[in-house]
Amino acid sequence: MRESRVRAGAPTMATMHTTIRSRTSHTAPLHPHELGTILSIWAHPDDETYLAAGVMAAARDNGQRVVCAAASAGELGTSDPETWPPQRLGQVRRWEAASAMAVLGVTEHSVHGLPDGSLSDHAEDGLAWAARLIDDVDPDTILTFGVDGMTYHPDHIAVHHWVTRAWQQRGCLARLLYATTTVAHVEEFLEMYEEWNMFMSDERPTGVRADDLALHVQLTGLPLDRKLTALRAMATQTSGLIAMLDPAVYAAQVAEESFIAAAGASTPDR
Numbered sequence: 001m002r003e004s005r006v007r008a009g010a011p012t013m014a015t016m017h018t019t020i021r022s023r024t025s026h027t028a029p030l031h032p033h034e035l036g037t038i039l040s041i042w043a044h045p046d047d048e049t050y051l052a053a054g055v056m057a058a059a060r061d062n063g064q065r066v067v068c069a070a071a072s073a074g075e076l077g078t079s080d081p082e083t084w085p086p087q088r089l090g091q092v093r094r095w096e097a098a099s100a101m102a103v104l105g106v107t108e109h110s111v112h113g114l115p116d117g118s119l120s121d122h123a124e125d126g127l128a129w130a131a132r133l134i135d136d137v138d139p140d141t142i143l144t145f146g147v148d149g150m151t152y153h154p155d156h157i158a159v160h161h162w163v164t165r166a167w168q169q170r171g172c173l174a175r176l177l178y179a180t181t182t183v184a185h186v187e188e189f190l191e192m193y194e195e196w197n198m199f200m201s202d203e204r205p206t207g208v209r210a211d212d213l214a215l216h217v218q219l220t221g222l223p224l225d226r227k228l229t230a231l232r233a234m235a236t237q238t239s240g241l242i243a244m245l246d247p248a249v250y251a252a253q254v255a256e257e258s259f260i261a262a263a264g265a266s267t268p269d270r
Contacts, residue, residue, distance in 0.1 A: 032058040035175070035215075036140025037065040039133060041163050043119060043145070043155040044074035045097035045111065046237045051150065051179040052143050053104055053227040054219045054257050060105035067108040067137045068101065071126060071159055076116040077237060084236065090116070092236055099233035103226060119158040126158060131166040139174045142167060146178030146260065152201030164262065177215055177259035183207035185256055214261035224255050 038059050042048045048056070048068050056066045075090030084092075094111055101109045112129050114122050134142070144163040149156025160178070167176050186207035193199065210216060219227055228251060231238045242250055 033062040033064060035059060035064070037137065038067070038141045038143060039137045039139035039174070040066065040068040040143045041130060041133060041159060042068075042070050043149075043153070043159045044072050044077060044116065045070050045093045046074070046100075046231075046234045047145075047156070048143075049097075049100050049104070049227070049230050049234060050254060052257055053100075053230050054217045054223055055143065055215065056106055057104040057223065057226055058217075065108070065137075066106050067133070067139070068106050069109070069129075069133055070097065070111045071114045071119055071129065071162075072116040072155065073111050073113060074116050074237075086116070089236060093234070096234040096236060100230040103230040103233060117155065119155040123158070123162070126162040127165055130159075130162040131169065134166055134170055134174070141175045141177060143177050143179070143259065146180050148203070148205060150179055150181070150205075152199050152203055154200065167262070172262075175214075176262035178262060180208050180213070180258050180260050181205055182213070182216075182256065182258050183209055185258075189253055208258065208260055212260065213258050215257075215259040217257040219255045219257070224251060227254060 032055065035055070038056065040048050040052055040056055042051070047070065056068065059066050073090035074093045075086035077093065078084040078089055097109060097111065101107070114125060114129075119126060142163060145156045145160040147157065147160055149160060164176070167174065183206070186205055190204070231254065232242065245253075
């Protein structure tokens with residue numbers, strides 16, 4: 001394995017239960033530092049915090065490099081465009097993301113600035129952006145959306161395709177992990193998500209069995225508090241939901257971070 005770029009023997013947080021497995025075999029649980037340098041690529045600010053905050057924070061605590069990038073500022077992400085016209089919301093969301101990354105210890109974060117809501121119309125630019133990130137960072141692990149984009153959001157799915165194609169063009173050298181959800185999570189929360197009209201498709205997730213996950217993080221205690229603090233920093237996207245839900249329910253919804261390995265991914269030792 002090339003230079004790990006982590007602190008040997010760095011402590012991990014006992015209240016973050018982490019399992020990382022290869023795609024083809026169920027090995028003993030590994031520690032977060034074995035993800036090496038992480039490149040976290042998403043569509044909008046807040047995607048990364050909902051789906052990978054715990055993983056990124058644990059890696060940073062361990063001294064690893066984490067680079068996080070969003071394709072768009074999410075300037076259309078509101079049901080109240082009078083209060084939040086695109087130019088204003090886009091800037092505020094950049095500031096919110098910077099605040100959330102500070103909580104998580106992620107010092108390398110960028111927003112590419114492609115138009116929110118129409119990323120699929122910018123495939124050439126999006127692919128070039130993803131390719132540049134991979135070339136510049138040279139990651140050991142890439143985190144991004146799976147083929148369903150978690151919520152079937154077209155922007156999320158576009159990023160999935162860009163990252164996957166750029167990764168394939170570079171020989172699948174890094175470990176590519178796709179965000180997903182577990183069977184248990186779907187069973188517990190699907191009805192609530194339906195009430196919120198969260199899915200942008202007639203399709204629905206069925207979830208992945210825990211034994212089939214490549215990376216599974218269940219946050220409790222201070223690591224969960226840290227993620228919740230980062231999410232509260234993204235108030236334009238989270239304040240309404242946080243106000244509506246019982247705090248314990250919201251915490252339970254965001255405590256789990258699950259990933260499956262892309263086909264063709266290399267093993268950690270490369």
